[in-house]
Amino acid sequence: MVDSASVPIFDGDNHMYETREAFVKFLPDRYKSAIQYVDIGRRTKIMVRNTVSDYIPNPTFDVVARPGAEEDFYRNGNPEGKSRREIFGEPIRAIPAFRAPGPRLEAMNEYGVDRTLMFPTLASLLEERMRDDPEMTHTVIHAFNEWMYETWQFNYEDRIFSTPVITLPIVDRAIEELEWAVARGAKAILIRPAPVPGYRGSRSFALPEFDPFWAKVVEHDVFVAMHGSDSGYARFSAEWQGEQSEMRPFQMEALPMLWALRPAADAVAALACHGVLHRFPQLKVAIVELGGRWLEPLLNDLAYVYKKMPQGFAENPVDALRRNLYICPFWEENYDYLGGLIGKDHVLFGSDWPHPEGLAKPRSYIDDLNALGLPDEEIAGYMGGNLAKLMNIGASIS
Numbered sequence: 001m002v003d004s005a006s007v008p009i010f011d012g013d014n015h016m017y018e019t020r021e022a023f024v025k026f027l028p029d030r031y032k033s034a035i036q037y038v039d040i041g042r043r044t045k046i047m048v049r050n051t052v053s054d055y056i057p058n059p060t061f062d063v064v065a066r067p068g069a070e071e072d073f074y075r076n077g078n079p080e081g082k083s084r085r086e087i088f089g090e091p092i093r094a095i096p097a098f099r100a101p102g103p104r105l106e107a108m109n110e111y112g113v114d115r116t117l118m119f120p121t122l123a124s125l126l127e128e129r130m131r132d133d134p135e136m137t138h139t140v141i142h143a144f145n146e147w148m149y150e151t152w153q154f155n156y157e158d159r160i161f162s163t164p165v166i167t168l169p170i171v172d173r174a175i176e177e178l179e180w181a182v183a184r185g186a187k188a189i190l191i192r193p194a195p196v197p198g199y200r201g202s203r204s205f206a207l208p209e210f211d212p213f214w215a216k217v218v219e220h221d222v223f224v225a226m227h228g229s230d231s232g233y234a235r236f237s238a239e240w241q242g243e244q245s246e247m248r249p250f251q252m253e254a255l256p257m258l259w260a261l262r263p264a265a266d267a268v269a270a271l272a273c274h275g276v277l278h279r280f281p282q283l284k285v286a287i288v289e290l291g292g293r294w295l296e297p298l299l300n301d302l303a304y305v306y307k308k309m310p311q312g313f314a315e316n317p318v319d320a321l322r323r324n325l326y327i328c329p330f331w332e333e334n335y336d337y338l339g340g341l342i343g344k345d346h347v348l349f350g351s352d353w354p355h356p357e358g359l360a361k362p363r364s365y366i367d368d369l370n371a372l373g374l375p376d377e378e379i380a381g382y383m384g385g386n387l388a389k390l391m392n393i394g395a396s397i398s
Contacts, residue, residue: 002376004366008396010384011116011362012328013227013288013350016152016162017061017098018122026146031139034130046122048129055125055230061098063091067353068360074332088356098354101156108159111353112363114384114397117188117225118152118162119288120144121355124192124229127167131197131232134169141167142177155185159397163190163225168205169198174213178222187391188223193267193287194231206274214280221282223391225328228289231263264290265298268325272302272317277324279314284390285325289352292329292338299341322346326390331359335382336372344378348387 023035036047037059045052046059058064065088073087096103108116123144130137145164148154152162164181166189168174181189195202196210203209217224237259264287271277271285302317310316322343328350329338339347349365352358359365369379377385388394 001370002366002379004363004370005112007366007380008114008384008388008394009112009349009363010387011113011351011353012286012348012387013352013358014116014118014160015121015352015355016104016118016148017064017094017354018120018147019099019151020060022120022123022147022151023126023140023144025150026143028139028143031136031143034136034140046125048125051129053125053129056122059122061094061121064094064098064354065089065356066092066360067356068358069356071358071360074330074357101152101160105157105159111361113351115159115161115388115393117288117350117387118160119190119225119227120148120163120165123165124227126165127192127194127197128230128232131202134198137167137169137197138173138177141165142180145177145181149181149184153185154181155187158393161187161391163188163227165190165192167192168196168210168213171210171213174210175216178213178216178220182220182222186222187393188225189217190225190227192229192231193226193263193290194229204270204274206270206276208275208279211276211279214276214283218280218282221392224283224285225288226264226267226285226290228263231267233259233262261291261294265294268294268298268321269302271325272321273313275314277320281320281323283324286328286348286390287325288328288348288350289330292327292333295327295338295341326386331365331368334372335369336374336378339378339382345381345386345389347382348390349383 020037024032027035034049037044038047038052040052044060047053069088078087097107126140127137130140148162148164152160154162154164164186166174166177168191178189196205268287277283299318306313306317325342326346326348327338327342328348329335331351335347351362351365353362366379366383369382
């Protein structure tokens with residue numbers, strides 16, 4: 001049993017809460033009206049292109065659910081059928097650690113977290129709501145990245161690695177954004193796990209059209225994180241449910257919850273089937289905060305299809321995924337079992353702090369891994385060693 005105090009933690013899934021200026025401070029004047037905050041009754045909402053969004057109930061994040069509020073829900077389920085509000089409990093006022101890197105380091109020190117990947121929260125709504133205007137999408141995303149760099153940097157004291165968003169509709173613009181981010185210290189980038197919208201419709205990011213972009217990713221040895229986002233699947237859900245609605249992460253409806261992991265399976269299937277992993281065998285892609293339950297069925301399905309039509313693949317797709325793919329699953333899942341499917345060194349720990357569905361104390365997860373009776377070196381790998389090797393940096397700050 002490993003001593004929990006001795007294991008370095010490189011948390012693969014932390015979040016910032018954006019301020020009200022995040023999307024608009026660097027936005028060119030011609031797009032100023034695209035993002036607005038509006039007061040409706042006693043609530044403030046974000047309005048994207050003149051449409052009020054309920055994607056996040058309180059987009060100002062002035063008041064939020066406490067970190068780990070849903071921990072019991074994810075450990076033990078919801079036998080009493082409580083509402084989401086009942087599960088969340090009393091909200092808290094946002095603290096500086098949610099908003100800025102200096103206070104965040106203090107919180108990391110308090111909780112014993114050495115390093116972390118830092119993802120945005122509200123920004124995950126942007127691309128889907130601008131999908132019919134690629135030029136606007138690139139401009140708005142760049143303005144947000146400028147705010148992220150000014151506020152958080154992309155490498156803060158070699159401990160907080162914030163992930164600039166790279167949107168892909170116009171390949172040359174995506175390369176330009178990647179080069180801009182790398183020049184400012186980015187070691188990891190965030191790409192939405194969804195088809196890429198464009199002027200002629202949507203297409204897979206793994207098609208040869210995007211090879212110039214992936215070539216630059218490999219050239220710079222940048223780690224690609226595909227984090228849970230609004231991947232546009234509400235459009236398909238609406239056709240089954242008979243209503244048009246946007247994705248709302250905190251809703252409790254059976255069918256959308258059942259389909260919540262579909263973007264992960266579909267994105268990984270595209271990586272495997274469209275050959276980008278064969279063309280770029282050094283590409284490093286992780287699926288973050290989309291669980292791991294989709295992994296085994298997908299590997300089985302790919303093996304089945306490959307057996308029937310190997311001529312449709314550049315190489316065995318299961319082998320390609322076990323070489324290039326990493327997963328940062330939900331903390332309540334069995335890391336050891338998933339490691340057996342994809343490789344022990346391809347599973348990454350993520351606490352999702354400070355989101356309510358995450359862990360209140362990230363270091364507590366070592367106790368969960370100890371309970372599985374895992375070797376010390378595997379626990380150390382899951383808790384940070386694997387991610388440190390992936391990003392070519394140390395897991396510990398000492």
